[in-house]
Amino acid sequence: MLIGNLIGVLPGLGALTAISMLLPITYTMKPVAAILMLAGIFYGSQYGGAIGAILLNLPSHPPHAVTCLDGFPMTKAGKGGTALGITMIASFFAASFGITVMLFASPALVAIAFKFGPAELFSIMLLGLLAGSTMSRGAPLKGLAMTVFGLLVGTVGTDVNSGEMRYTFGFIELSDRVELVALALGLFGIADFLMNVNRMHTVGSTMKLGYKEMRPSKAELKQAFWPMVRGTLVGTLFGAMPGTGPTITTFIAYALERKVSRTPERFGHGALEGVAAPEAASHSKTQVDFIPTMSLGIPGDAVMALILGALLVQGIQPGPQLITEHADIFWGLIASFWIGNVILIVLNVPMIGVWVKLLQVPYRFLFPSAMFFIAVGVYSTNNSLFEVGEVLVFGIIGAIFVALDFPVAPILLGYVLGPLVEENFRRAMLLARGDMTTFLQRPISAAFIGLSTALVLAQLFFAARRALRKRPAATPANPALSEPVAASED
């Protein structure tokens, strides 16, 4: 957890990098401990990200970009400590709420989930993949392309049904699938360094922060209370929807806060509400995100995909059976999430000065050290140097994709879900004797397909509307094709 906090504070290393770097260590742990650690890293890095955003105007990962808008002006006005304090309270409140929702929603979801056959599972995964690829940052088409690429990467290795080697190009090491850690570290570690080397310059800051500065006054607490609640609700709502990224959630929470505020002009100049709401949203979303991951086995975003991958390595198949068969794991997890959040607060109050210092470690020392941890971490997954080569290859691929404005996170989602999608598609087809309409004939499955269609249509609609507004004179040749263009421009 501490490590997560540390990595989260460091600019440029997001939760994804942190989790993938520590993934190998969890392989030797007991399942609950492993998930706990990963979740801890996740919370930690999320919280750490807020510190960087507020104090230095450096969002270490995108969801915190919104926090910068008002957090950094607060720091400039000498209220950075208060902003951090509010962030902490807001995230704790939101996480507690999210955990409560999880407590009640999961068993209900499981009751439904037991009715799921291969067709339903395929449909809901389709929805998740579509949502994940079109609602992340960047052009929807490109997100979709990356998802399909991820699915393809997921097919590398031995085919479960026939035992045939696919896309291994003669490498015996590849018959056991592409290593998850190597893929993640290549895409989010090495690719990142390739893009940022000699381009990152750490901003110095001489901040002194103590406990006193962090305690918000009563008036400030009151001011932040409703934004916090609203942010939490936004986060919960979006967390329940598979595939909506945390960045979108925080932006919506911020926008909502500005809408309901009686003094919207203060936003962007250090409004406390502008810090509390998005931070609360991102934390409650994180919690609620675990619901589909644990009860259906369908991760909402790339981070959840990593955690799902870690569970699979542990021999635990998340899904409706998890809660009935491994009840201890499930409830242990929920309890520990809350404890984790408490510990995080306890740790952070005295440590804050240390984090601020760490922010000043220059990138030129940071990235070679991280390179080393990546290399050793990947090696340790299988005690083989072949995986180090895999990291390198995916690093290069990732850097090329990023240079071409592709979002890389959907690759991971596709990779983790790939085998499940294929397996369930095959089974559904087998059961339905090759009749594709089975996905529409079964009511639950049809509902998911309907949602997927609605999602695509909504994208087309918004894009077409935007295109029309932009060029009132010209008639768009085909709204379907102008769609990603409009979306890519924001």
Add this chain to the structure above:
Amino acid sequence: MRFSLHAIPKDYLASALMVLIGVGATVKGTSYNLGSLQRMGPGYFPVALGVLLSLIGIAIGVVEWLRRKPVEAGSAQKAAAHPPEWRGWICILGSTIAFIVLGHHAGFIAATLALVFISALGDRDNSLKDAFLLSIAMVVICVVVFSWALKMTFHLFPWG
């Protein structure tokens, strides 16, 4: 790769790359048993994905083409945000390759030393001395944490 290809809009390259990967996957995929929709062979799903990816790739290209057409005349290509960073790239890639090669033949101490030293040199602000000190520090961590504390199995020396 776009660095020598600046004149071409990014999205055309993106499109071409996706089509390339898609077609490649399809061609390779057809060498596996396809099977039927009811009883899918190992090749069915990959081929479907490959075709899908190619189509998406084409769509990206078409969208870009539609978008650019109206402004063809005055379309100023956005200048690349950053100049190519050959030194950083070569050092990062080279250091990883060095790690693999040395890890095979010369043990982990040499491999770690090379990895950190070479990648540190990728950053222009690092002097030889800085890079060397950093790599020594990492070797110490490697030995103490990974070999001694976590008991990871690797050879520290070629003869270890």
